[in-house]
Amino acid sequence: MKRSGNTAGWKSTRPLWLVAALFAWLTATAWVRPLMAPDEGRYAGVALQMLYSGDWLVPRLDGLPFFHKPPLFYWIGAGAMALAGPVEWAARLPSILGAVVAAATLFLFLRRWSTVRLALLSTVVLVTTPFFFLGAQFANLDMLVAGCITGTVLLAAGAVLARERDEPWRAMLAGAYLLAAAGLLAKGLIGAVLPVGVLLAWCAVTRKTAALRLAAWLPGWAVLLAVAGPWFVAMQMRYPEFFDYFVITQHFRRFASSGFNNEHPFWFYLPVMAGLTLPWFGWLLVPRRKEAQPAGRRLSDVDWLMWIWLAVIVTFFSMPRSKLIGYVLPALPPLAYLIAQRVLAGRPLEALLPRLRTMTLAAAAVCVTCMVAIVVYVTPPGARLRLPADLAASPGDQVAMLDSYTYELPFYWRLRNPVLVSGGWKAAGDEGRDNWRKELLDAARFDPARAAATLIERTQLATTLCSPRTSWLVGPNNAQLANPWLGRAQLVAFNERIAVWRFAGSAARDPHCLDLSPGAPAPAAQATTGKGTDGND
Known part of the structure; x- marks a missing residue:
């Protein structure tokens, strides 16, 4: 694969403007609806207790140590509420930041290793799919860890491709290890295990066996352990049962056992992803033009990465019986790439622009309509049950x-x-x-x-x-x-x-x-x- 030549003229400030636009789009409606029960109320409440108690080390639910998940979401949420107060958009800021990281790293990776137009369209598709848009404005841990997983995969893959071409790669690989550490602090082992699974499968299929040695890069491990290690060590020293509960019960037993909530069949995520990524998903059903399929065309390294990434995430979360929709959010960036690639394949960009503008506006309208529907039809009991103004609770009550x-x-x-x-x-x-x-x-x-x-x-x-x-x-x-x-x-x-x-x-x-x-x-x-x-x- 060669580097796209149409990136040289881009100004260095363009990515910053893109990040600002992504943040503005994903935050614009983050304040309009009350928190939903139970998930948003739970995670926002834990973050607020962390702020009020001053104990930024131990997450607490109703004052009791809550070790279902690590503390990164609560740290970000508590920090946001320290500045803005306990308001909805501050409680959802960790998810918004996770979505921005996912979209921005997808754009930067594709701009470097593919084409600018594919990078832009993939990013537009990603942030205007209702699945991604609503996930970015839902206060739970799924989008935050999805952003960490996306950044880890793309930075590590970029480091592999750069090393093959004798280009600077260490900074990208260090960033991958840093985001893997953030993933561990966001939702536990899957924050590191899933990116490793994707990258190992990609290197094996594309025969990049020499790149596997990057997994043992000592500076990267130093970064990961320095960032993620202290909290886990501190919790184990303070609570001897922490390892058994957090690692064995919350990871392995939940993955392998039945009897938990939300049991669904193996194929559950296929219709979910198809339905929640409309209208963009419809492009995958459009037959390819014959001229867009040159005989003997081989998949590029980037193509292989996206297909393997999508397959690993969906297969991994399809295996346990307990399934939540948000689990497969890390599969949306590669799906957005594959949709964008199908849209652009063999078609002149100039001829596509009017249709793309219409599709983008329609997709954005669907996102906003879904948000309005949630506001109108979903009524969290506690959020709308405020006390009358003349009957406020006193501090001693x-x-x-x-x-x-x-x-x-x-x-x-x-x-x-x-x-x-x-x-x-x-x-x-x-x-x-x-x-x-x-x-x-x-x-x-x-x-x-x-x-x-x-x-x-x-x-x-x-x-x-x-x-x-x-x-x-x-x-x-x-x-x-x-x-x-x-x-x-x-x-x-x-x-x-x-x-x-x-x-x-x-x-x-x-x-x-x-x-x-x-x-x-x-x-x-x-x-x-x-x-x-x-x-x-």
Whole structure:
């Protein structure tokens, strides 16, 4: 492969302008919708607790060590909220940055090793597919690790190609190791294992066996260990069970076991990727022009890289039974390249420009329409359940959740202290399926003393609430059926799923303050009407 000659005239500032445009496009609507439950509320809440607590080392869910994932997402989110406050776009900034890294490195790699027009079109296709656009504005870890994986693959591949041509390659390879370390800190082992799998397969197929020695490049390993190593070592030293839980359970057992949420068949991601990349995906269904397929044409190194990359990612995440849509986000950059290549194959660019402009505008409109649909039709219960202006919680009040945990509520109420969570914890045991109860029980293993003060048995509620302080109680909107004593509390806000009560407590610390006398009126059923008091439902 030879270097494209049409890149020489490009000014060095062009990539910076491209990065700015990518950031502006992906951030433009990141603030318009409330956080979705449970994922966005969970990860934004952990980041906000990191900021409020001042402990930037241990991620915490409701004050308890939360080791489902490493801390990079929380570090970025907490830093953004330190500057902008707890607002939606700041909570989503880690995902936006991951998307910008993916798109920018794709452009720079293709501009160097292919053509400028293919680099530009691949980038446009990528950032205007609804799958990528919405993933960039969803506050979870998938897009952040996708950006790290993309950057690692492309920088490492660029280093291999540059070394073959006796060009400078060490800086690119060091960048690949740096992004692999970021991937480890973003979502664990897949941040490094998947890029290695892609690159090894690529080198084997293209017979770049000499390049395999770059995997043992000592300066790169020094970078990776210096960046990613300290946090993992610190957690293992502080919590002896960390390795078994984080590595064995969260990686290997989850990958190999059934019984987790979101079980789907092996072929699940094929229709998902086809449907969520429309209208661009339609180009892959257009028959190739005969003149675009010269006899004996061989795939280039870049072509092989993209095909192998796409196949490795989709196959890897198709093997476990548990599948989430966002897992295959790292497969979108190579798919965007293959779509762009099909669009441009054998067609004069000048003749294509009007259609490409129309397609780009249509794809962008689909992205925005999808965002509007989410705003209109998806109603997170906690985000729209704000307290009336004349009933704000005071710093000395306590907040308790009844048989539920509303992830996004601490974010919107800006709670600096953990909430109390009431439930049947002793009977719950170790649940097999992922839910709020299992997450809190897992976290409790690492700090039993704090958990004892936070996870309250139903039988302990009277001791907790019958004190001379105001309590704000959050639970399902029919919680009064299981907790008839809520008839003594003031219902202040509710919607179709959850409700909030204000309980004045007991100035005399009466341990029976939750008891209802035989003649007490039954709790009102008004919270089941589905009409909210805040005017937003």
